[in-house]
Amino acid sequence: MMRITVTVNGQVYERDVPGHRTLLHFLRQDLGLTGSKEGCGAGECGACTVLLDGHSVNACLVLAPEVDGRCVETVEGQAKDGKLSTIQDAFNRNHAVQCGFCTSGMVMSVQDLLVRTPKPSDDDIKEAIEGNFCRCTGYLQIIEAVRDASGRTEGKGGLKHA
Amino acid sequence: MLEDATPDTLKHVGGSPDRIEAAAKLTGQALYVSDMTLPGMLYAQVTKSPHARARIRGINTSKAEALPGVRAVLTGAELEYRIGLYVVDKYLLARGEVRHFGEAVAAVAADTLEIARRAADLIEVDYEVLPPVLNHMDALKDDAPLVHPDLGKYDHVSAVFTPIPGTNIANQSKLRKGDVEKGFAEAEWLIEREYTNPSVQHVPMETHVAIAQWKMGDEVDIWTSCQSPFAVRNLFCYTFRLPLTQVRVMVPHVGGAFGGKAGIHLEPLVACLSRKAGGRPVKFQATREEEFSLLPCRSALTYRIKTGVAADGKIIAQKMTMYWDAGAYADYAVNVTRASGYSAAGPYEVPNAWVDAYTVYTNKPYGTAYRGFGHVEFFWGLERHMELVAQVIGMDPLEFRRLNTLKPGSITLTGEKITPNTGNPTKCLDVVAESIGYGALTAEETAREKATGCKIGKGIAALHKAPAMPPFTSSSIVLKMNSDGTVVVNTGLTEIGQGANTSLAQVVAERLGFDLAKIRISPDKDTDRDPYDWQTVASKGLVLAGNAAILACDDLLAKAYEVAGQVLRAQPADMDHDGEKIFVRHHRDRAVTFAALAIGYAYPDGNAIGGPLIGVGRYIAQGLANLDKETGQGNCALDWTFGAHGVIVEVDPESGEYHVLKICSAFDVGKAVHAEILRGQAVGGMVQGLGTACCEGYIYDEQGHLLNPSFTDNKIPTARDLPDVIESVAVETPQLDGPFGARGVGEHPMISVAPAIGNAILRAVGCELTHMPMRAEDVWRAMNQAAPIDNWITKTPNKSCKK
Numbered sequence: 001m002m003r004i005t006v007t008v009n010g011q012v013y014e015r016d017v018p019g020h021r022t023l024l025h026f027l028r029q030d031l032g033l034t035g036s037k038e039g040c041g042a043g044e045c046g047a048c049t050v051l052l053d054g055h056s057v058n059a060c061l062v063l064a065p066e067v068d069g070r071c072v073e074t075v076e077g078q079a080k081d082g083k084l085s086t087i088q089d090a091f092n093r094n095h096a097v098q099c100g101f102c103t104s105g106m107v108m109s110v111q112d113l114l115v116r117t118p119k120p121s122d123d124d125i126k127e128a129i130e131g132n133f134c135r136c137t138g139y140l141q142i143i144e145a146v147r148d149a150s151g152r153t154e155g156k157g158g159l160k161h162a
Numbered sequence: 163m164l165e166d167a168t169p170d171t172l173k174h175v176g177g178s179p180d181r182i183e184a185a186a187k188l189t190g191q192a193l194y195v196s197d198m199t200l201p202g203m204l205y206a207q208v209t210k211s212p213h214a215r216a217r218i219r220g221i222n223t224s225k226a227e228a229l230p231g232v233r234a235v236l237t238g239a240e241l242e243y244r245i246g247l248y249v250v251d252k253y254l255l256a257r258g259e260v261r262h263f264g265e266a267v268a269a270v271a272a273d274t275l276e277i278a279r280r281a282a283d284l285i286e287v288d289y290e291v292l293p294p295v296l297n298h299m300d301a302l303k304d305d306a307p308l309v310h311p312d313l314g315k316y317d318h319v320s321a322v323f324t325p326i327p328g329t330n331i332a333n334q335s336k337l338r339k340g341d342v343e344k345g346f347a348e349a350e351w352l353i354e355r356e357y358t359n360p361s362v363q364h365v366p367m368e369t370h371v372a373i374a375q376w377k378m379g380d381e382v383d384i385w386t387s388c389q390s391p392f393a394v395r396n397l398f399c400y401t402f403r404l405p406l407t408q409v410r411v412m413v414p415h416v417g418g419a420f421g422g423k424a425g426i427h428l429e430p431l432v433a434c435l436s437r438k439a440g441g442r443p444v445k446f447q448a449t450r451e452e453e454f455s456l457l458p459c460r461s462a463l464t465y466r467i468k469t470g471v472a473a474d475g476k477i478i479a480q481k482m483t484m485y486w487d488a489g490a491y492a493d494y495a496v497n498v499t500r501a502s503g504y505s506a507a508g509p510y511e512v513p514n515a516w517v518d519a520y521t522v523y524t525n526k527p528y529g530t531a532y533r534g535f536g537h538v539e540f541f542w543g544l545e546r547h548m549e550l551v552a553q554v555i556g557m558d559p560l561e562f563r564r565l566n567t568l569k570p571g572s573i574t575l576t577g578e579k580i581t582p583n584t585g586n587p588t589k590c591l592d593v594v595a596e597s598i599g600y601g602a603l604t605a606e607e608t609a610r611e612k613a614t615g616c617k618i619g620k621g622i623a624a625l626h627k628a629p630a631m632p633p634f635t636s637s638s639i640v641l642k643m644n645s646d647g648t649v650v651v652n653t654g655l656t657e658i659g660q661g662a663n664t665s666l667a668q669v670v671a672e673r674l675g676f677d678l679a680k681i682r683i684s685p686d687k688d689t690d691r692d693p694y695d696w697q698t699v700a701s702k703g704l705v706l707a708g709n710a711a712i713l714a715c716d717d718l719l720a721k722a723y724e725v726a727g728q729v730l731r732a733q734p735a736d737m738d739h740d741g742e743k744i745f746v747r748h749h750r751d752r753a754v755t756f757a758a759l760a761i762g763y764a765y766p767d768g769n770a771i772g773g774p775l776i777g778v779g780r781y782i783a784q785g786l787a788n789l790d791k792e793t794g795q796g797n798c799a800l801d802w803t804f805g806a807h808g809v810i811v812e813v814d815p816e817s818g819e820y821h822v823l824k825i826c827s828a829f830d831v832g833k834a835v836h837a838e839i840l841r842g843q844a845v846g847g848m849v850q851g852l853g854t855a856c857c858e859g860y861i862y863d864e865q866g867h868l869l870n871p872s873f874t875d876n877k878i879p880t881a882r883d884l885p886d887v888i889e890s891v892a893v894e895t896p897q898l899d900g901p902f903g904a905r906g907v908g909e910h911p912m913i914s915v916a917p918a919i920g921n922a923i924l925r926a927v928g929c930e931l932t933h934m935p936m937r938a939e940d941v942w943r944a945m946n947q948a949a950p951i952d953n954w955i956t957k958t959p960n961k962s963c964k965k
Contacts, residue, residue, distance in 0.1 A: 034197035035190015037417070039367045040450040044873035047367055075190040088188040092180055095838040098846065099659030100187030101367035101417030107188065126881040133873070135365050135418050136659045137842055138849030139881040140888055159837040159844075160891040162593045162828060 004068040008033065009077025017064040024048045024059035026067075027074060035075040035104045039133065046132035049105035050074045056112035058131075075104035078111070087111055090149035091142070098136030106132045110146050119150055174668040175902045178838035179678055182664045183415070183657065183685045192415045192685065195371045195387045196447055203373065204233050204271040206435050206446035207278040209285040210456060211260035211267055214294035214525040214866025215307070218258060218267065218287060225284040226270055231277040234438035235285070237268045241434060243401050247425050249325055249332055249492035250317040251310055252528075254431045260289070261309055261490035262527050263867050264455025271435040271444045294525035294866040298487035299464060301330040301522045309490060309523035321788055323496050332488050332521040333496035335503040337794025339575055340514030342470075345479025349470030353551050357467070357543025359934045360859035361487065362460040363453065364532055365878050368417020370457050371447035372428040376437035382409045383443075384433065387416050388423045390697035392654055395689045397426040398433070414686040419658040420850070421531035424699045425494060427457060454527070454871035459860060461495045461521075461529030462487035463536075465543035470514075475557050477566050479514035482506040484540060488521045489528035496521045498529070501630030502536030504576050504794050508544045509587035509626040509804050510563070511572040517794065525866055531699060533847065537627045537913045538854060542934050545623035545917030549924065559921065560595050563624055564588055568804075577795045583898045585830035585905070587624055587804035593891050594808030595622055597826035607810075616812045618823070619926025624806045625914035628799030629700035629906060633786035635800070637706035638693035639714040641670065641777035647742065647756035649676065649718070651683040654695030655707045660908050661839035662703050668835055669708045669901050673715035676741045693778075701906030702800055704835065708901030709781040718777025722759050725772035729754045729763055784899060801897050801905040805829035807848070807914055809885075811922035818942030820923060822852070822885035829910055830893040833903035837892075840907065844890035847911025853879045855916035859935050 001016040008031060015030050024041075027033045027050070039047035041060050048059040051073040078085040084092060087110050097103050106129060113120055113128035120128070125146045126139075134142065140157060147155050186192040223235045238257035244250045256267045268285045272278040295301045295309065310316070314327030323333045346352060372386040382404070388394050391411040399406050416423065428446050436444040448457055463486055470479035484502060488495035503519035532538070552562035567587045572580040595601070598620050603611070607618050629635075640652040651670055657663045663683040671678045695707060723734045726744040730737065730752050738747050745753035754763065756775075764770040789796040807827050813820040827844050834840050857877045861869045870876040896903030916934045924930060929944035 028197070033190070034193075037194075037196065037367070039369075040873060042450065042872065042874075045367065045450075075188075079189050084185060084188060088185075091188055092184045095178065095181060095184075095842055097181060097184045097187050098661070098842055099367065099418040100183070100192050100415060101194065103187050104190050126884070129881045131880075133365075133367065133878060133880065135367055135420070135850065135878065136846045138845035138847070138879075138888075139884055140845045140849075141838070141842055143881065143884075157841065157888075159834060159841045160889060161834070162589065162891050162893050 002065050004065055006067045007071045009073055019063070019065055021064040022060050023062040023064050023067055026064035027059060033074055033076050037101050037104055039101065046109065047102050047105045049108040049132060051108055051112060054115065056109050075107055078107060087114065087149045090145040094141050094145035094148055096137060096142040096145035102132055102134040106134065106142060110149065114150055120146065172672060174672040174678055175833070175835050176837065178836055179664065179668065181661060181839070182667060182683060186685065194368055194415045194417050195373060195385050196368055196417065198373060198385060200373060200443040203443045203445055204273060204439055205275040205278045206269060206271045206432055206444050207282040208266040208456065209268040209282045209287065211256065211263060211265045213260060213289055213291050214263045214296065215292045216260050216289035217292060218256060218260065219290055220288045221268055222286040223268060226281040229277060229281050229284060231273040232270055232281045233273065233442065234271040234435045235268065236434060236438055243430065245397060245401050245426060245430060246491070247397070247493055248319045248323050248496050252491045254434060262525055264452070264527055265490065266431070266456060269431055269435055271439050295330065296524055296526060296862060296866050298462065298485055298522040298524050301524050306330060309525060322500065324791065330523040332492040332523055333499050335500045335519040335794065336792060337503055337515060337517035337575055338792070339577065342479045342481050342514045342516040345514035346470040348472070349478055350473040351471045351555055352468065353471065353554050354466070354468035355547055355550060355932065357465045357546060357932050359463055359539050359542055361462045361526070361529065362532065362854055362858050362860070363876060364420040364422035364460070366418030366420060366422060369448040369450060369453045370423065370428055371445070372432045373443055373445040374429060374433035374436050375441065375443040376433050377441050380404055380408055382433055384409065384411045384429050386411065386413060386429050388413055389419045389656055389658055389699060390424055391656065391687050391689050392694055393697050394426050394429055398429055401430055411689045412686060413656050416656060416658045420533045421535065421699065422458065424531040424697060451871045455868050458493055458528045458530035460532035461489070461498060463539040465540050467543060467547045469547065469551050471551060471555055475555060475562055475565050477510060477512050480507055480512045481516045484519040486519065486521045487526070487529065488523050489526040490523065491528040492521060493528050494531040495529040497630060498531065498536040502540050504789060504798060505537065505627065506540060507575050508541060509568050509624050510566040511568055512575065515575050526862065527868065533850065534627065534909045534913045535630045535700065537625065538851065541623070541625055541914045542916045545914050546920050546932065549921045558601070560591060560600060560622060563591055567591070567624070575794065576789060576798055578797050578799060583896060585802055585804045586893060586895050587626060587806070589893050590804055590806040590828040590830055591622060591624055593828040593893065594806045594826045597889055598808040598810050598824055600808060616814050617926040618810060618812050619922040619924065620808070620810050621918050621921030621925055622806060622808045623914040623918035623921060625910060626802050626804045627701065627910055627913060628802050629702035631696065631700050631702055631800065633783060633788060633798065635696045635702065635706065636780065636782040637695040637710045638780040639707060639710040640693050641714045641718045643718065643756065643760040643775040645757060645761045647760055648680040648682060649674065651681060652692045653683065653707055654687060654692045655703050656687050656698040657685055658698060660843060661836060662698070664839060665704055665835050666707060666711055669711045670715055673712050674719065675739060680741065701803065701908040701910065703906065704904055705801060705900050705906055706781050706783065708904065710779040712779065712901055713781060714777040714779025717779060718775055721775050721777065722756060725759050725763050726754050728771055801900060803829060803831065803905050803907050803910050805910050807918040809918040809922045811919055811926055813923055813926040813941065815927050815945065817938060818945060819938040820941060822919065824887040825885045826889040826891065827911055828891040828893055829907050830895050831907045832897035832900050832905040833894055834892040835902065835904050840892060841890045843908055844911045845888055847909070848888070848915055849879050849884065851912040851915030852883065855919050855934055855936060857935050857937060
């Protein structure tokens, strides 16, 4: 067991963890923050994406002892004062959510993107979420949501009627 | 229910209100079974077979049992239960013989996941490895080993399915319409070819997971990530001979399903572990690797089509033979075989048709339902074949399709007559053809070819599907009015990401004339609380549950009007309502609020009438019946949803790499109830179809080991793989018995994406692909074969190909 101190969504937690515990299992089991999901446990699907000191990482590939003294942001910390964040709001408005299992990781990857690149091109968006698998949406409404969140008004899709 | 729809006055249906559960999912607050922990809960793991086929000589569990923290160990020897949807052929844990790589042979439950893993590894199984039968065509040979020597002894649904004991055939479905040999004799052309595709994994982002607690008195609680809580409950009770009152199935948010969670899977085994562990709840979640081989996949298919075409380009006869690879267990594969069999000709009229469809056992992970229920697979062959036929007879493929599509008055394979309200496949084809500029390259596209050295091709493919369901499929809705005049909707239809809850809320709000904010549908489902819905499958949810919802609204309003009539001293015909109150039409100030009526109306002196307002609606498919087992004739279709895809593809003629520049998809949905949810289904299904078309599929070695059970080796599409331009179009030919004219479209977007791309690649670089997925290397190989097109056509003595 190792004692770690970590700031998650602005709150400080001190816990004893076994050395092999992943950050994802630490968040989900030790802290009860189950918003970050496990889709593969092998760093392939991105459902567990969180920000570590402001950079997106697959929480299943980081060991809990590695985050000692560092800051973690998860999906649970995004909405403030009962209001969805700009990104969450854009996802909602653009119907970028279906089953929801990839959604937490998507939101965190997009958060990372927009902090670094406030006006991303479509290529930037696709690159940023390339590591986040979604089996439901086909990504299009997610891309539209990111455009919207970044203030771009062009490229809004829509169903056509014939 | 069309007669009740007045499209220009619709307030909710046709719009795009917020998805009901979006905020919960966006904030991480939505609860999935994966997220759940119960007091005293144990964690399960299974020991799996490393062989495709082997005799189990013995299992030594003593080391696992001795491990501290292990609370239950089970092997097949203790579990004499078999499960199966239609053919009851699968033990909960293998007994005597393992039938596929990855099959569970033993299971443990322990205090922690780590202990459970160690215990599962400590279980020693003594195997005598046997030669497996891996290819489904080999499994049909006389000397093939039998995957199920006891096939003749298994219970099965004999009204619908026909297993052939002494063979590896789990089911044979037949269809006979007209006289196919006579049709062939009259044909100007006979064109025959075979098409194939491998097994494919669904890849829900949340793998299968279940928690079960087998309590005192054989009361069982189950929390599961599944599509069909009532099917799980009913099959569970059938397996354990329990009354339905003793089992409760609860389904919170589900992280994707796509057919892979349609049936019953982990629940019985997890419940048995709980029973063995003295009633403590037990949780089992499959790893991603287990999702590929412990849990089921989509069946592989070999599809042979022989088409006879008249001089005018009309199809006059078609013989279709399907060999479906069930894998080790029949599960849904037998029903996929049946449903594909009766739809095998696509949205085309074939006056003389013959279908033989076989479900074949092999020693591989087993097949189940997967979005499209066989149609993604057989439309790959069918729509590549229609392209070939058009080419051979010298007709434009679009024109050939238009000539042969089902139209009002056409008779389907099963003998059903198409009406003007069945839907319009021709219009879907026209829409996508126009969108991609079918038939020629624009000046811009020609310039792009010159600049890049790549070749551009345009292809189209049509599709159709009806729900594959029993003729007596039903659904029900209960509406409960709260004392503030808001309404709770109870339904057994699960929300698996497809938007069922939001769309049902729209239907209810529309029919009641209430604001959407007054309608509440719980995200979770519970067989004890919610009224029966058969299953959340088959693209039937909105039609059946939507109709039940409309009837429940009418029932609720009738009951409210009955009490209001007494309060207002008016007869129902003189009253009307808005979202707040019921009033007398000619004296609008004589009114009573729904809030005042909701739990019983009380007069000022406290004297009361009425009681809680509960509306009940039930709907059952109308006029359907089992198909004749010998001829496949009868009416099996709740509704037919037609569609088409048009694709522009750019192919590198050196490497075979290709990219989709544009895809346009059109579906005759009857009525777009929620425009953005519909577009989400259309694009999501299309991209899933892109994965099937371009890269996904199970790869085995010669011993039957699955070689690619991971996202690294079995790639699925990412955001990078999207076509440059994506268009989704709704054609709206109203379905007379659909809610507000709507019909189902959940599965359809995935169907026929692959052949549209294959047809476009053919146009671009002239290569014929008959196997999907079409990886770049497959295109390269096909391009570099010098074989002429005529090689693909069976030489027939009777009027061979004119070319």
